[in-house]
Amino acid sequence: PTTPTINGLDDKRVVDGEPLRFEAKVTGFPKPIVEWFYGDDNNLQPIIETDNQAIICEPKQNLYGIEFKSFPSNMAGPYLCRATNSAGMIEKHFAVEIGGKKPTFIKELDETQIVMSVDKQNNKLTLGQSAIFETIVDGIPMPDVEWLKNDQPLCSSPRVLIESNDMEHKLEVKTITKDDVAKYTCKATNKFGEAQTVCLLKFLNEPHEPIIKKPLEDVKIEEGEDLTLFCKVDGEPMPAVRWLKDEQPLEKSSDSRLTLTSNKDGSTQLVIEKVQISDSGKFHVEAENAKGVAATEAKVLVIEPQRPPSFPEPLKELVQVETNKPLILEAQVFGLPPPKIEWLKDGKPIDKSSRIQMVRSDEGKCQLKIDQAKPQDAGVYSLKAINDNGEMLTETKVEVAPEPYAPLIVEDLPVKLQVKVGEPIEIHSKVQSYPLAKVTWMKDMTPLSSAIDERIKITNDNEGQTCLAIQSAKPEDQGTYTLIATNPIGETSVNTKVEVSQPQLEKPVTEEPIIVKDKKDVEQAKSEPEITIKEAMPNQQNVPLGDDIRLSMKLSTNDSTAINADDVRIYKDNIPLQKGDVNDLKITDAGEVQFTHVKCSPQDSGLYRIEIETPAQNLINSCLVNVVSGMYS
Structure with a gap:
């Protein structure tokens, strides 16, 4: 599990009533639950879907958000996005500020029913009285207000009073006469627009246009x-x-x-x-x-309907394909007008070729097909969709697995391991295979596990490394240990002998004095130096089909007589090679052991091991040889 992350959601400054969309990319495993809130920390209110606001939730694309058809000024303020899964929780704060608002009449003139009659009645004016027009207007910045009579500007005079107090505006016409019968308009204007409200002052029951x-x-x-x-x-x-x-x-x-x-x-x-x-x-x-x-x-x-690009069916998060099998990536795109699409690998556009095809159907199905996938085809693939209303991206990680092959032991076991009672036993090896091999350790053909003996610990990793460890060796731990590696393609095994001896009590060491007559006797009295591997063979070597397999290891001695050809054994996949299979074996004066197998074929692929056995010691070195066609050399 991984803790959620939230990317996006910057503060915004908007005009009241205009569309607004917030988008965030939220990742984490397992997929997080995403919640939206409005208000400060002391008064958080969950945001729910309404006719004016929609919650965006597209988990396959890790896309979440809120969309307002018309953002209302009363929703300005702090917001919070919260993402939660089993690994933890993360929150991201952002805010919306109203940067502008078109003029809006909160109270219009037609709410004040004004008519005029020669008779005194409730809510009706008589000649000689005053007519009062009142309105309330809102806007950011605060609008400029103008009064008109029959569409002509109306100015203040002793009989016409115009007053403004913040959002409230008032027009008073004193001592009205028949000449005041007209259409009265209040017009409000700021840089984001204008609005107006109209009222008709008229005689009751007398015609008016x-x-x-x-x-x-x-x-x-x-x-x-x-x-x-x-x-x-x-x-x-x-x-x-x-x-x-x-x-x-x-x-x-x-x-x-x-x-x-x-x-x-x-x-x-x-x-x-x-x-x-x-x-x-x-x-x-x-x-x-x-x-x-x-x-x-x-x-x-x-x-025509306008929609930004989206992916009803995005690319899969991970696609795995075997070498030389077709790689097929598919997604479905939607948008109005239909978006243009582009395929990318590791951020770079992909071009069509004889090996790469790109197909798109009328229903928006998009397909990228690569024939005979190669290891170099692995990477991050993206499908980008663009139209006039926006841009959207979906991506996948592609892994190209090698062709399946049977397990190979690339780090061999020692021929023999000697320990004393109470000392730990540790046996290491490395297995190479695809798919990954199941590794079993056995002693005298009996499976080993910590359930059988708590002193036993077996560790394996995804790189093929394996280790058998036994704490505090006992005499009964002596025997033949076998490593067996198995996958659906095949099986291989390798053995080693473990000898467990009792520790010997130390005794005083007495030596007969050596009488040396000259310098030559001193040199002969010295012990023979230990031979080691100075330069080992590579762990793995690719050899083009038809070429010679050449393997060599250099020893820490320059004495060509220290070892001879009878001391050297060559193994392939743990099977000794016959003399007819060893085309050339040389031991140079510089202490280098050279092995050559001419004109190799595919059957010559395998794990080669050179063993040198002398009365004093054993030397072992291995190399995995892959015989490949010329195009991969």
């Missing part, structure tokens, strides 16, 4: 979504409303997807279900009564 209180707004919408257009009109009497598209009247009966509604308060709405590209155009609303006509229009643009 229509006005547009809330105009139509341009809309850009994706194909397949529902379109809603809204506007509000006023007049005395309330005007009749007509909808047109590209100057042609819209009737509900003409299209079952259309819904037209009009209300007594002057609001009117058009809904088109599952819009099509052909629904793009100019929409027009006409409001008409006996005093005149008012109109508003908006453009509607229906576009």
Whole structure:
């Protein structure tokens, strides 16, 4: 298990009402559980999915996040992402700050119903009284506010008072007359946009031309979504409303997807279900009564759906393939418009060749195929997808395994091991194979394990190293020890003899005096020097098919008479080679043992061992020989 990590999630500064997306790459094993919170540490609130906000969770790609269709200013503040698995927990703090907000009327003029009559009635004005218009507007930065009368700027005067207090704005027209009957507009503007609210001051039950209180707004919408257009009109009497598209009247009966509604308060709405590209155009609303006509229009643009690239079926995290078998990587990509894709290996683009094919179907299935995978094909492969809406990447690690072969002993056991009672026994070896061999240690053909004797410890690693250790040797530990290595391709074994002797009591050593007559007698009295391996054979050697196998080991003696050919034995896979198999064996004056086998064939691959046995000592050295075709030499 590995502790989770979180990458990404920087602080953001956004405009209120605009789309916002947070993305993080969260890794760990096992796959972490990712949670999202809003608020400070003392008041954390979990974030859940709503119509406006979606939780992104794509564990196969380690991709997590939050997406807001329209970020509201009341959600600004601190956020927290938490990732948890069995190995631990990690948290990442980030924040959202509102950097701007279009003007918005919290209180509109139409909420203050103002009409005028010569009769005194509740909530109605009479001539000579004052008309008061009040509104509340919000925005970042704070908007500039302007008042208009019949679309013309209205300035302060002794009879017209304009006041502003932070977000609250007020227009007072004192001692109203018939000339004050008009459309009054409050317009708010900042660098992110503008908004306006409209009110009609009118005589009750006396005709007044229509006005547009809330105009139509341009809309850009994706194909397949529902379109809603809204506007509000006023007049005395309330005007009749007509909808047109590209100057042609819209009737509900003409299209079952259309819904037209009009209300007594002057609001009117058009809904088109599952819009099509052909629904793009100019929409027009006409409001008409006996005093005149008012109109508003908006453009509607229906576009093909837009989606950033994603991988419904990403690449597998790990792909393992054997040498000379086909390597196939597959993923499915989605995006609108369909994204462009690119395959990479270790960050570099992959080009097509006679050995490499790249295929992509109409459904987004992407495939990379490499014929006869080689060890050099191992690495990190990526599939990158790009369109106008974003970029996405999925990747996998490819491991190319060698062709299966039977176990080989590359570090041989000693011919004989001598220990004394109470001393530890340690026998080391190394096995090379694919797949990894199962190693068994035996004594006199009986399997060994710590369950049988707690003094026994057997260790193996993924590199093929193996060790049998027995603490505090006993006389009964003497015997023949066998290492057996097995995998589905084959089996091999090697033996060693262990002798356990009793420790001898030390006795005084007395030597007869040596009478030397001259220098020559002194040299002969000295003990013979020990011979060691000065330069060993390599652990492994690749030999091209048809070439000669040449192996050599150099001894620590320059006396060519110290050993002779009868002292040397050559083994292949633990089997002694006959004289006919040994084409050339030389012992040079420099103390180098040379072995040559001419014109090798594939059957000559194996573990070669040179043993030198003299009355005083044994020397052993091994080399794994691989006979390969010329293209791998």
